[in-house]
Amino acid sequence: MRYYADLHVHSKYSRACSRYSELPELARWARRKGITVLGTGDFTHPEWARRLREDLVPAEPGLFRLRDDLEEEVLRSLPRSCRGPLRFLLQVEVATGHRQGGRARKLHHLLYVPDFEAAAGLSRRLARHGDLTGDGRPFLAMDARELLSATLESGEGAYLVPAHIWTPWFGVLGSTFGFDSVEECYGDLAGEIFAVETGLSSDPEMNWRVPGLDRYRLVSHSDAHSAPIIGRNATLFDTRLDYFALRHALRTGEGYTGTVDLHPEEGKYHLDGHRACGVRLDPDETEALGGRCPECGRRVTVGVLHRVRQLTGHPEGTRPATAGASRKIVPLPELVGELLGVGPKSKKVTARVAELTSALGPELPLLLDLPLPELRAAGEAGLAEAVDRLRTGRVHRDPGYDGVFGTVSVFAPGETPAPAPDHQPALF
Structure with a gap:
């Protein structure tokens, strides 16, 4: 199972x-x-x-x-x-x-x-x-x-x-x-x-x-x-x-x-930085600055990407024998929020997600496994486009640092996604 x-x-x-x-x-x-x-x-x-x-x-x-x-x-x-x-x-x-x-x-x-x-x-x-x-x-x-x-x-x-x-x-x-x-x-x-x-x-x-x-x-x-x-x-x-x-x-x-x-x-410790000064740094920038915040001179929080690099020994693309599949998601409320042009915690998004999961099933199978033709047949062209971009890794990343969550979106700033229907999707 x-x-x-x-x-x-x-x-x-x-x-x-x-x-x-x-x-x-x-x-x-x-x-x-x-x-x-x-x-x-x-x-x-x-x-x-x-x-x-x-x-x-x-x-x-x-x-x-x-x-x-x-x-x-x-x-x-x-x-x-x-x-x-x-x-x-x-x-x-x-x-x-x-x-x-x-x-x-x-x-x-x-x-x-x-x-x-x-x-x-x-x-x-x-x-x-x-x-x-x-x-x-x-x-x-x-x-x-x-x-x-x-x-x-x-x-x-x-x-x-x-x-x-x-x-x-x-x-x-x-x-x-x-x-x-x-x-x-x-x-x-x-x-x-x-x-x-x-x-x-x-x-x-x-x-x-x-x-x-x-x-x-x-x-x-x-x-x-x-x-x-x-x-x-x-x-x-x-x-x-x-x-x-x-x-x-x-x-x-x-x-x-x-x-x-x-x-x-999207994690809040991916890059280095100093939240109090609004400073976000990649590992090379941190090393060039001697680990100090360029605004206040205090030590920055060294993030996960930097720490992984310190312990790296395998080339990029290595898969050890213990490796399993690795699949990425953007949570369904975030995708729906992009489609509707509102925040992922808004009442409008909550109601829309409830409609979608009622008609199409739980979130993870919907995002990862549901065939795209079935999404389109259910009248969900905009969501199908978002899910297709998600599954093929066509996303836009704004990394988190020092306790500040990052954001990942499937549509670029200023890009207008296909509108989501106002009605409840059809069952199939």
């Missing part, structure tokens, strides 16, 4: 996350996006752990579904086109902080377990190192190796994936607090790491140029702080619905298909 998984999300108990991120809301949006396996987020938070136990029931091995009354409520709120199967997988992101090699190391990690008993046992271990009640993404005073050891000791099948590995502030390979290799970070247990998360500011092609990542499967997830952005990055599998089959696919490549990513320029 081919399916999309998004295994890095957050609940309302994580800081700076939507108060609406409850399980039914996450389930509704996951189905609208075309996600079949969704991370629960935040299983170490006591209140969220209680809610997970109350609202989820066992499904296939290591996976869960909403209990019947909640599932029926969610399905009633969705069009028939968006009522595919949805399973939850127990997941949490945690932060660790320690000193190593004479430097502070502040890192984020994704932890996965197959059952509530393992989740509870791991939470007890981690509670010795920090407060689990204040934030769904807790900060732990321990090093990365200790965290990996605690995860492995929590039960059969538990595993750890380094989160958004290139992020300057919290990535394992990040420019500010990171290391030069995964092995340096996790020490003698590094062999237990078999996958790494690329993050929003890099894509597989960038990672394939780094020899130190050749042995790892690359995963992409949304890191969703609110339900509507679930699935902006995702990983594609071809396995049975089963936690252990998914884990096996990441470890061996059997059933791992590849990733779906935003264009990395």
